[in-house]
Amino acid sequence: MEEKKINSIKTLNELKNGEKGTIVSFSDEGDVELKRHLLGMGFVKGSEITLEKVAPLGDPIKLRLKGYSVCLRKNEAENIKVQI
Amino acid sequence: MNNIKIGLAGNPNVGKTTLFNQLTGLRQHVGNWPGKTVEKAEGHLNFDNSRIDVIDLPGNYALSAHSIEEIVSRDFIVDEESDVIVNVIDAANLERNLYLTTQMMELGANLVIALNMNKFAKKREYEINVKELSELLGVPVVEIEATDSTSKEELLKVVEKAANNPIDSSKKLVYGAELDEHIKDLENLIEENNQLSDVPSSWTVIKLLENDDIVVEKVKTLPNFIEIFNEVDKVKKHLKNVYNENSEEVIANYRYSFIDGLIKESVVKPDVEKPSFTEKLDKFITNRILGIPIFLVILWVIFQITFTIGVPFQNLIDEGFTLLGEGILAVLGETWLSSLLVDGIIGGVGGVLTFLPVIFLMFLGISILEDSGYLARAAFVMDKVMHKLVGLHGKAFIPMILGFGCGVPAIMATRTMEYERDRLLTMMIVPFMSCTARLPVYALFVAAFFTAYQGEITLSLYILGIIVAIIVAAILKRTTFKGVSTPFVMELPSYKVPSVKGVLIHSWEKGYSFIKKAGTIILLASVVIWALSSLPVGVEYGTQESVIGQIGTTISPILAPLGFGEWQALVSLIFGVVAKELVVGTFSSLFGGAEEGAGIESAIHELFTPLSAYAFMAFVLLYVPCFAAIGAVRQETNSWKWPLAMVAITTITAYIVSFIIYQGGMLIGIG
Incomplete structure (x- = not known):
């Protein structure tokens, strides 16, 4: 049980194509401005988020949340944890 | 008559600018916010005995101090x-x-909500109860369709009414007992001094809790700021x-x-969303x-x-001005006045106007890409x-490629980029993309020195430009x-589907503002160069005896380490700043007006070796772009700092690269 619970939490950049999760935390590490911007765009706790597509060259990624699509570079997504 | 001033606010891509065009049509003017590089579009219309001034605010997701655009919008709501x-x-x-709406409500703005793209929402089977939504927000909500003029009248009526009966929109905003209580306590502390009364104190509190730099600085002016910050820290903990x-x-x-609460009350969404x-x-x-x-x-x-459609028009305009020049010469004869008119003014004005077709067409293309939504995908892919x-945003790719055609539209295309830093950096490296105006120079030298490898040598210059751009970036x-x-x-x-009206207005506006602003700079520069070439009185235009020739003779030794220290080379480079095509023209006129061909070719053989010719071509590729490009950067950045930086960066880079090519070549013995 314990192990399963750990497995079901991933960082946003680790989601697979089409995989869906709920945001559980947003780490304070990394760029503060970026975090502010993302909070405003709906990357808040409890938001459902789906990875729709990875760009042809492997980065950035396209995500869907709150009824719209947004793209981020993988390193910008790694501070956000999601529960699958 | 009644004067009403309204600001259009909203997220990017919501049809804000479309509504702006719908309301103001051609009665609009695009400039910059004072002291900012952010574009400001203003317009006006008459409605029902009122003159309504409309300001299109930048598209924002929030009103933090996150970007200049957000600060501009926020200041507008607070101060204007x-x-x-x-x-x-x-x-x-x-x-x-x-x-964003909640943040404007925090500011207590006198809001009217224009609910756009309802058709699209209906297609997705969203049912929005507009009355309920308006009730819950405490502000009027009007359904519109910005692409046609659906409900334009109704919107304006509501706006007029709201202007006469302003409301405080912060009333209905609730953040729950826990937070509201703390906000209330801090509010009282701030209100003790009766300062900062231009904004609601609750807003100041929220911004303090959000660590907003600008508000923190403002609060520091209050006498009890230490107490306030202590309390804020307590609440944060x-x-x-x-x-x-x-x-x-x-x-x-x-x-x-x-x-979420609002949406639950006023919107019904389908259980399973259809893929759109x-x-x-x-x-x-x-x-x-x-x-x-x-x-x-x-x-x-x-x-x-x-370029394929634009260039023939460009040539047509060019030919028109040549004909006009010949006409003037025929009427006035060869006097200083006809020379000023033909070489200075017509050369300058013609030089400006020839850019109009390519700028207009480029903006037509870019506007269609941007408005259709494709540009964002292109950036995603690239x-x-x-x-x-180059450490840049995917959106920088398009200006860079346009740079191979002409730097002027390329520099103007950088405004599709959101962040100023990216925009500036892109502008600084776009000139290294070899534009078509440089081709005649390569053609002349390649034909004279590298007959067997014409294609390869020309291609190598393009690649050199790209490599240098990457290094400089x-x-x-x-x-x-x-x-x-x-x-x-x-x-x-x-x-x-992009709106035809929007795309045309946008493209026209860009072409026109380039001519108006950059045009002045180009014209002035052309006249200065003309004067330098014609003075002192009586000399033949642009010869060694003219001021420009003397300048060339004096400073040309600086270029000797690059392999072309002769005054002719330097003078042709100076003319090349007016327009790159003039480098070839200058050579031909300096060598006895010989038409391009065997005449100049043998003449340049006396001045250049294959190695120094290559170093010279590299210099032409990399040094100061033309006055038009400088003017475009001046216009886009709204300051002289960046065009001057561009001149410095390109000149120094050109010098270093040509130096390495020539001296390196000499060292390994190709000279």
Whole structure:
């Protein structure tokens, strides 16, 4: 049980194509401005988020949340944890 | 007559500018916000005995101090004497759109909400209870369709009414008992002094909890600021204990939960969302295999439209001015006046106007890409390349490619980029893309020195330009543009058919403002160069005896280490700053007016060796772009700092690269 619970939490950049999760935390590490911007765009706790597509060259990624699509570079997504 | 001033606010891609065009039509003017590089579009209309002035605010997701655009919008709402803020909202994307609305409500702005793209929302089977929504927000909500003029009248009526009966929109905003209580306590502390009364104190408190630099500075002017900051810190710690999140996140969460509440009450969504047209199209357009080829084809089409269609018009304008010049010469004869008119003024004005077709067509193409929603996809597909190579946003790719055609539209195309740093860095390296005006110079020298390898040598120059751009970008990133790299975060808006009116207005506006602003600089510079070539009185135009020839003779030794220290080379380079085509023209006139061909070729054989010829071509590739490009940078950045920086960067780079080529070549014995 314990192990399963750990497995079901991933960082946003680790989601697979089409995989869906709920945001559980947003780490304070990394760029503060970026975090502010993302909070405003709906990357808040409890938001459902789906990875729709990875760009042809492997980065950035396209995500869907709150009824719209947004793209981020993988390193910008790694501070956000999601529960699958 | 009644004067009403309104600001249009909203997220990017919600049809704000479309509504602006719909309201003001051609009665609009695009400039800059005072002291900022952010574009400001103003217009006006007459309605029902009122003159309504409309200001299109930048598209924002929030009103933090996150970007200059957000600060501009915020300052407008706080400081300017606006009567009504019209908040344009995408009905198909209510949640995120309302986030900005909550922030304007915190400011107590006199809001009217224009709910746009209802047709699209209906297609997705969203049912919005507008009356309920308006009730819950405490502000009027009007359904509009910005692409046609649906409900334009109704919107204006509501705006007029709101202007006469302003409301405080912060009344209905609730963030829950926990937070509201703390806000109230801090509010009292701030109000003790009766300062900062231009904004609601509750807003100041929220901004303090969000660590907003600008508000923190303002609060520091209050006499009891130490007490305030202590209390704020206490509240922050308390929130951290309760929610295990910092206060910024807590506030964002509260805003979104307020919105969630609204949506639950006023919107019915289908249980399973149908995949929209956009999602289906995106599967194809951003496809792993097809994504890049599709982008390259679209880019090729834009390039072809801009230059294949534009250049014949450019030539036509050019020929027209040549004819006019000949006419003047025929009437006035060869006097200083006819020389001023023909070489100075007509040369200058003609030089400006010839850019009109390519600028107009390029903006036509770019506006269609941007308004349709494709540009964001192009950036998504190309970002990795740009990010790896030059540390820039995927959106920088298009201006860079346009630079191979002409630097002027390329520099103007940088305004599709959100972040100023990216925009500036791109402008600084676009000139290294070899533009078509440099081709005649290569053609002349390649034909004279490298007959067997014409194609290869020319191609090598293009590649040299790209390599230098990458190196210069890397250096600038580590020096001038040092610091946090700009984030990529970008919304991928729904695809839509661009409005013809919007695209045409936009393209015309750009072409016109280039001519008006950059044109003045080009004309002035052309006249100065003319004067330098014609003085002292009586000398033949541009010869060694003229001022320009003397300048060339005096400073040309500086270029000797590059292999071309003769005065003719330097004078032709000076003329090349007016326009690159003039480098060839100058050589031909300096060598006895011989028409291009065997005459100049043998003459340049006396001045150059193959090695110094290559170094010279590299210099022409890399040094100061033309006055038009300088003017474009001046116009885009609204300051002299960046065009001058560009002149310095390009000249120094050209000198260093040509130096390495010539001296390196001598060392290994090719000279």
